[in-house]
Amino acid sequence: MGILANTVSICQFRVVGEIPATELFALASESLGRHAFRSIDQGTAELSVGWVHTGNPQESAFAVPGDFWHDHYIAFSLRQDRRKIPAALLKAYLQVAEHEFLAANPGYRKVPKQKKEELRESVHNMLLARTLPIPAVYDAVWDTRSNILSFTSLGRGTQEAFETLFRKSFPDLRLTAVHPFARAAEVVADELKPALLAANRATSDTALDLIASNRWIGSDFLLWILFRTMTGSAEYRVCRPGPESPEVPFTAYLNDRLVLMSAGESGLQKVTVAGTQDRFSEVCTALRQGKGISEAAIIFEKGDELWKMTLKGEMFHFASFKCPKVKEEKDNTVDAAAEREALFFERMALLETGLQLFDSLFAQFLAIRLGQEWNGEAGEILEWLATE
Secondary structure, three states, X not given: OOOOOOEEEEEEEEEEEOOOHHHXXXXXXXXXXXXXXXXXXXXXXXEEEEEEEOOEOOOOOOOOHHHOEEOOEEEEEEEEXXXXXXXXXXXXXXXXXXXXXXXXXXXXXXXXXXXXXXXXXXXXXXXXXXXOOEEEEEEEEEEOOOOEEEEOOOOHHHHHHHHHHHHHHOOOEEEEEOOHHHHHHHHOOHHHHHHHHHHOOOOOOOXXXXXXXXXXXXHHHHHHHHHHHHOOOOEEEOOOOOXXXXXXXXXXXXXXXXXXXXXXXXXXXXXXXXXXXXXXXXXXXXXXXXXXXEEEEEEEEEOOEEEEEEEXXXXXXXXXXEOOOOOOOOXXXXXXXXXXXXXXXXXXXXXXXXXXXXXXXXXHHHHHHOOOOHHHHHHHHHHHHHHO
């Protein structure tokens, strides 16, 4: 689903490097245009990757500001067109080609190895010419105020393709994943930053080490939300910047889906608990057996508005991120382009509000987890688990 859909999955990156604020439009226009998508409908190419307009994957020119520039946002999409021939189909056509070769050359009892490779390539190219490429489009929105870029795919292969093309397009910039430790460093209070550094279990500054060595952040965070969900302490206040005003109250709680994991002698063991929960008894049993919560559905309520997301605890990816619905007004007196622009800004405001609520919740967890309250809170969690 695209960035403007009411439900979307996103990961986030920070854009790092020398960013020319006064010439950013020219840089983005030239960089995106240089690596714009090129169609492979005609021909036999197996893959084409490039940039297209968000909301219109048929357009790939980035010369006009309205194509991709929205105030402080740069919106563009990765398009990947791929031709793929099913192995069974290739095998069937290759057998026909080999039979025809043997019929035309009775002196051979079987097709020579070199000829078989030639036939395979010929059949492969013939089938490619008959096969239409399958398109896949993934949106990206770069907030030039914060230099946070949101991307609408959680697939590692797609993320790598995106990062590779972004690096080719903007060689002086790079993307760094906003993983749990990086997000913690952004939202934690200044006075607790030494405590966060002391709690860092990584031995290097590489992203892989920071992620793998600090899985405790996601598992402790989700366990803390679960405890608060079940003990009636689900009320919080906005404490991070964003569209919503500071100190606005909201509630946050876990609901209908949790995934728990543990590493055993036979490898990773995974338990998924789905459906409306009363006391989370199955989850508590798994936690007592040593499993940790790796992902869970979190619901945020603010007034009459509701946000829901499935947090992937290891990477802090947001799956099935659902915001309050945005309705496109069908008014013939309003210019269609202006309506789309208004829809974009309304949608981004709702996404950012949801992330602001998440960061506020995360910041309040870190204030307890890294402060003097944690020993008492951890004891209460253990006591609660023992009685459930």
